[in-house]
Structures are given as structure tokens and as C-alpha cells.
Amino acid sequence: MKLSTPLTLPCGVTLKNRFAKSAMSENMASSGHLGNPKFATLYRRWSNGGAGLLITGNIMVDSSALGEPHNIVFEKGLEQQGIKSWTGAGRENETHLWAQLNHPGKQSPKFLSPTPVAPSAVALKAPLDKIFNKPRELREDEILAIIARFGIAAAIAKDHGFTGVQIHGAHGYLVSQFLSPHHNRREDRWGGSLENRMRFACEVYKSIRENVGADFPVGIKLNSADFQKGGFSEEDSMEVVKELSALGMDLIEISGGNYESQEMMGKPKKESTKKREAYFLEYCEKVRKVTDTPLMLTGGFRTLDGMNEALATDSCDVIGLGRSLVINPEFPKQLLAGESVKSEVQxxxxxxxxxxxxxxxxxxxxxxxxxxxxxxxxxxxxxxxxxxxxxxxxxxxxxxxxxxxx
Ligand SMILES: Cc1cc2nc3c(=O)[nH]c(=O)nc-3n(C[C@H](O)[C@H](O)[C@H](O)COP(=O)(O)O)c2cc1C
Structure with missing residues (x-):
């Protein structure tokens, strides 16, 4: 069964099998955005659950820009605690544990950010404008400072025992805002053409790589599309995949949507497409043709047949699981043992x-x-x-x- 076979990433690191827990925000930090023993307890459960890779919930790179009040933050000057026991627990059974790094941009709620920042001053649409304030446009020096923050956060993650990092480039957060022509209306080198819109994602990658070295896994979660009029399209996304692959990305996770269009959580499907349980499988098949970089596909996987089919056709290399691993943290282990279990997500x-x-x-x-x-x-x-x-x-x-x- 391909699900149980190891996968070697471009940086030379090997994942023990093809199951990955996708990022799910824990929103569980102690006061001051610090770690605590609950993270070790949680991730020990998952590292015993059989997946080869665990990706943490989003960790913020700036304590003044949060998605949720209890996000963990990795930034200069903030002395973290409890992280090494977390990474120790998450790495049990030769499991890889990667830190997902994020900046929310405009997707930071009013009670956390009176004036959030974004590529351009474009507000989220109603009814979300009741929860999120209109952002102000970032200055060039602020853009460069945020890019540097991603690099610093990655170095902190490596120092604390994470075995890789993932850039959150999906779901409408800052990296994804830069990619979208709807959210990014800039006329300088950070906006306009696709080459300019993807500059932020590429520079974030380079900043991280400089900080962690060539043999440390760096991945990205990317939207297949935003599913929004005038937004980031599949064609754009494929060009971004090509560029990031050329730069040396180790794993590209495919998802889609944002707060305004929540495709990442699935939408009622037409009868004809119901058989294909993974939400972004068709896009993944197209991307496979333009890159050799390992692909992780997340969203909708519920059955062994669905997972086997996606791997057998080489549409993706890693199966990403979110909600299924919350309801049943032992799901991968049970599937690998041949038990006839199905996700209970409803x-x-x-x-x-x-x-x-x-x-x-x-x-x-x-x-x-x-x-x-x-x-x-x-x-x-x-x-x-x-x-x-x-x-x-x-x-x-x-x-x-x-x-x-x-
Ligand atoms: C509670 C919760 C929190 C989430 N937080 C994040 C996050 O921090 N970063 C991220 O990239 N995706 C996040 N997601 C999305 C999941 O990673 C995944 O893309 C989505 O749940 C679809 O996969 P599934 O159908 O297997 O659940 C979250 C999902 C849930 C349910």
C-alpha cells in the first residue's frame, strides 16, 4: 500500500509514510502567546496516531498581528517556554513535526487589530466587515520587515526542535492576500503582474531558507484558487507552483478559499463529483503535470479508497487530514493496520x-x-x-x- 511507503523530500529528509496532519489552529497558548504542557499532551496523541508528518496550527510571526487571541508567536525578544516538550512529544515514533508560520494581514478580528495591515486598503465584504476592520496599505519598509520576521520565526522553530516549517500561503491570510489581484491593488513591485504579486511569497521563502539552511524542510500551503471574482485563479496558482518549485520548495500543500469563500471546508457537491472525495483533486492532477515537487492534498479525504486513488494516480504524494484527526487521532494507524475505518466527519x-x-x-x-x-x-x-x-x-x-x- 503506497500510504505506508516513505517519501524523500528535495532537501534529503524522509517522511515515514504518506499521512500528514494538516495545520489546525490550537488557539491554546498561555498568556503572552507562550507554549504550555497542553501542546505536548495534544501532539503526543497525534504522534502516536501514525501520521508521518504533523503540521502545527498557525504560529504567528508578529504579536501585534494575530488571527486569534491565543495564537503562539515566534518573534525576536519573546522568550518562549514549553516548546521543547511540545516538539519532543510531537516527534515521537519518528514523526516529523513542522511549524506553520503565518501573518493574518487583514484577517485579524476587530478586537485584536483596530487597523490591520494588508497589501492594499481593501476591506473584507459584508457580513465579514462587522468582524474585521478595513486594513491600511503596508509600506515597503513594513513589507521587508514582515519578510524578515518569517525568517526569524523559522530560525526559532528550528532552534526549538521543529523538524521543518510550512509557510501559510493559503486561506486569505497575508501571503495569499499578496497573490490575489482582488486584495492586492498595488502599483509598485509587490503588485500588478503575477510576477510582482508572487514576489512576497518568494521572498518569504528565501528569507526562511537563509535562516534554516539547505537540508531543513520548507513547505507552503497554497490555494488552488480563491474562488472569488477577480481573485487568485488556478492559472495563477500553477505559475506560483512552478516558481516555488524552481526555488527549492520541499512540499506544496494544496487547499483553496478564504474567509469570504470557505472552499477549504468543502461545499455541497454535485452528484457527478461526489465520488471524488478530495475537494481539490482535479486541480492537483493539473499541477502534477507542471512540477516534480512533492504535493500534499488536503480537504475532504474520508475513506481509504479515496486516499489510495489519489496516490495511485500520482495526483499527490501526501494525504492531508484535518478534522478526521480531531475526531479520531488514531485514524492513520488504524488504516495502516488494515482496519476498516472511515472518517466520522459530518x-x-x-x-x-x-x-x-x-x-x-x-x-x-x-x-x-x-x-x-x-x-x-x-x-x-x-x-x-x-x-x-x-x-x-x-x-x-x-x-x-x-x-x-x-
Ligand atoms: C479548527 C480548525 C482550525 C484550522 N486552522 C488552520 C490553520 O491554522 N492553518 C491552516 O492552514 N489550515 C487550518 N485549518 C484548515 C485545515 O488544515 C484543512 O485545510 C481543512 O480542515 C480541510 O481538511 P479536512 O477536510 O481534512 O478537515 C483549520 C481547520 C479547522 C477545522
Whole structure:
């Protein structure tokens, strides 16, 4: 079974099999964006679960630009704690543990960023404008400083025992904002042509590579497209893949969408496409033709047949799993042992249509399961979705209040 075969990356490092846990924000840092023992408890569970690669939830490169209040931050001058026990636990059983590095750009909520930054001053569309303020355009010196921050954060990750890093270049965060002609309206060397729009992603890669050396894995999570009128297209994405491959990227993870168009979490499918469970498989097949760089495909994998099919046709080299590994952290191990198991991921509902439509249920419910595991408990697939929404609204309210007061 190809799922159990090792994969050697361009930098020379070998992953023990083809399962990867994709990044899922833990939002679990201690005050000051510091690590704590819950991360070790959580990642020990996953490193015992059989995947060859674990990618952390997004770690921010700037404490003044957060996606969520309890993100871990790696930046100069911030002395971290508890990270080595986390990396020790996540590396058990010869598992690779990579840090996902991110800057949210405009996708930083109002209560965290009164004026977020972005390539251009383009606000997120309604109803998201109620949650996120209109950003201001970054100056050239600020762009260069953020690029340097990615390099510094990667060096911190390496020093603390992570075995690789991944740039978050997908889902509408800063790298992805630069790539998109809708979000990036600049007329200088960072905007306009695709060559200019991809300059930020390329410079972030180079800054990281300079800091970690040639034999340390560096990957990126990239959108197949933004699924937005005037946004980043499949054609653009394929050109970016070619360029990043030429620069020496070790693993390119394919996803898609952003906060305005949440394709990364899946959309109801047409009957004709239902058989292909992975959301971005068709795009991955196209990309395969333009690059030899290892490809990881994430989103929608639920069955052994679906995974085997994607690997057998060489559409991708690594199977990325998110929510399935929250409900069942031992899923890869069980599949490799030949057990007949299937992902239990299902459509979540609160029972209230408008709440389901307007609230990020998937994030809040799964984050609570992640927190359970961080406390050493089993996930609870029966946990009420409505209760998780109320819990999140309550804690966001408290956070917002704290920020206003401080
Ligand atoms: C709670 C939660 C948090 C997430 N956080 C991140 C993140 O920090 N970085 C990222 O690249 N993707 C993040 N994702 C998206 C997942 O990595 C993945 O792309 C998505 O869940 C689709 O895969 P799946 O169908 O296997 O769940 C998150 C998903 C969930 C459910």
C-alpha cells in the first residue's frame, strides 16, 4: 500500500509514510502567546496516531498581528517556554513535526487589530466587515520587515526542535492576500503582474531558507484558487507552483478559499463529483503535470479508497487530514493496520439555519475538541454544536472587553 511507503523530500529528509496532519489552529497558548504542557499532551496523541508528518496550527510571526487571541508567536525578544516538550512529544515514533508560520494581514478580528495591515486598503465584504476592520496599505519598509520576521520565526522553530516549517500561503491570510489581484491593488513591485504579486511569497521563502539552511524542510500551503471574482485563479496558482518549485520548495500543500469563500471546508457537491472525495483533486492532477515537487492534498479525504486513488494516480504524494484527526487521532494507524475505518466527519449544525450560515461552526467545534485532547481527554464527537457556539461567543466577548480595557 503506497500510504505506508516513505517519501524523500528535495532537501534529503524522509517522511515515514504518506499521512500528514494538516495545520489546525490550537488557539491554546498561555498568556503572552507562550507554549504550555497542553501542546505536548495534544501532539503526543497525534504522534502516536501514525501520521508521518504533523503540521502545527498557525504560529504567528508578529504579536501585534494575530488571527486569534491565543495564537503562539515566534518573534525576536519573546522568550518562549514549553516548546521543547511540545516538539519532543510531537516527534515521537519518528514523526516529523513542522511549524506553520503565518501573518493574518487583514484577517485579524476587530478586537485584536483596530487597523490591520494588508497589501492594499481593501476591506473584507459584508457580513465579514462587522468582524474585521478595513486594513491600511503596508509600506515597503513594513513589507521587508514582515519578510524578515518569517525568517526569524523559522530560525526559532528550528532552534526549538521543529523538524521543518510550512509557510501559510493559503486561506486569505497575508501571503495569499499578496497573490490575489482582488486584495492586492498595488502599483509598485509587490503588485500588478503575477510576477510582482508572487514576489512576497518568494521572498518569504528565501528569507526562511537563509535562516534554516539547505537540508531543513520548507513547505507552503497554497490555494488552488480563491474562488472569488477577480481573485487568485488556478492559472495563477500553477505559475506560483512552478516558481516555488524552481526555488527549492520541499512540499506544496494544496487547499483553496478564504474567509469570504470557505472552499477549504468543502461545499455541497454535485452528484457527478461526489465520488471524488478530495475537494481539490482535479486541480492537483493539473499541477502534477507542471512540477516534480512533492504535493500534499488536503480537504475532504474520508475513506481509504479515496486516499489510495489519489496516490495511485500520482495526483499527490501526501494525504492531508484535518478534522478526521480531531475526531479520531488514531485514524492513520488504524488504516495502516488494515482496519476498516472511515472518517466520522459530518456536516455540523446548531439546528438554527442562520447561525449555521453565519458562524464559523467548524472552527469553534473542532477547536474545542482540540482543547479536550490538550487536557488529556478523548475527543467527544457527540458534543453539542450549539453549546460550542455559545461558549465561543462568550469567550470572544470577554476577550474583546479585556482588549478595550487594557
Ligand atoms: C479548527 C480548525 C482550525 C484550522 N486552522 C488552520 C490553520 O491554522 N492553518 C491552516 O492552514 N489550515 C487550518 N485549518 C484548515 C485545515 O488544515 C484543512 O485545510 C481543512 O480542515 C480541510 O481538511 P479536512 O477536510 O481534512 O478537515 C483549520 C481547520 C479547522 C477545522
Amino acid at each position: 456536516q455540523l449544525t446548531t439546528g438554527f439555519k442562520s447561525l449555521d450560515k453565519n458562524f464559523p461552526l467548524e472552527i469553534t467545534w473542532y477547536t474545542q475538541q482540540i482543547h479536550r485532547m490538550g487536557q488529556g481527554k478523548d475527543p467527544d464527537p457527540k458534543q453539542s454544536v450549539l453549546a460550542s457556539v455559545l461558549h465561543t461567543l462568550f469567550s470572544m466577548g470577554i476577550q474583546g472587553l479585556k482588549r478595550v480595557r487594557s
